Amino acid sequence: MAEPHLERHVFICTNRRDPANPKGCCASKGAEKVREAFKKAVFEEGLRATMRANAAGCLDQCEHGVTVVVYPEQVWYGSVTPDDVSEIVESHLKGGVPVERLRIR
Template identity: 50%
Template sequence: MPAFSHHVFVCGNVRDPGHRRGSCDPSGDGDLRDAFKKALKRAGLSRTSRANHAGCLDQCEHGPVVVIYPQGIWYGGVTEQDVPRIVSETLVGGKILDDLLIPDDCLNNPDCPHRA
């Protein structure tokens, strides 16, 4: 079996409704990760790319958050509707989606303007 070319980590952290930092998977159902798994299979990538549930990625204000390794691409505000585009344009095409990208200066920055 070939090595994985992409690991897609989908934050599944659940917080109470109305929490000041938000929640990446408020219903706790894992639908976003499941959407990635299905899209990877449809694209023929299920042997070389993996969608994984992740605990808190500590970028809550940008949630739902997805990080793609080894490329180190951090996407925020990801919805199930974004998944096919992420798979086709980023994983297959190598294109970074600027509308979803969390800016480097916001990652792990307590002074990021998005933090509550």
Template identity: 45%
Template sequence: MSYYRYHVFFCLNQREDGRACCANHGSPALREYAKERVKALGLAGQGGVRINTAGCLDRCEEGPVIVVYPEGTWYTYVDREDIDEIIDEHLVHGRIVDRLRI
């Protein structure tokens, strides 16, 4: 059994050469938003949901990206509404959000 019900990794990679990267799409701020929202919903912590930072997940052209384990579900997102949908559907109800899935 996994330590967390869901372990979510947000790519925060910033490329210095100007190529596509998740940080160019606001991933640091949206990761922080997700972390606070999960905490406010009482989902954070052991046995619940963990929001983590990741370096490059090597899907830059599809970014920004997050990956949710244990399923290994990959998502892209644009704004807080997309993050809310991933949290509400996947992390709360266990339903994959097909429209955001990579």
């Protein structure tokens, strides 16, 4: 079986912590809905042959959650909501232009 050639791989932090933890966590900020939105968008846009969107453990950017990172460019996004996903897909995944307003620097 040949390995798929992926142009981009999106990782969405879905880490869950105890609610008392001062760092908070992406799960409590809606990470699962963001993950579902990415999966749906990749499928509906016909991108599954060249792109994947997967859940990730802690990406160590808790203060920016929901955190998303896109490889191979290593572009980090923060405070991502399900409403932001279509913009990331259109601009970055399809067009190659990162969404500056969501970038973590």
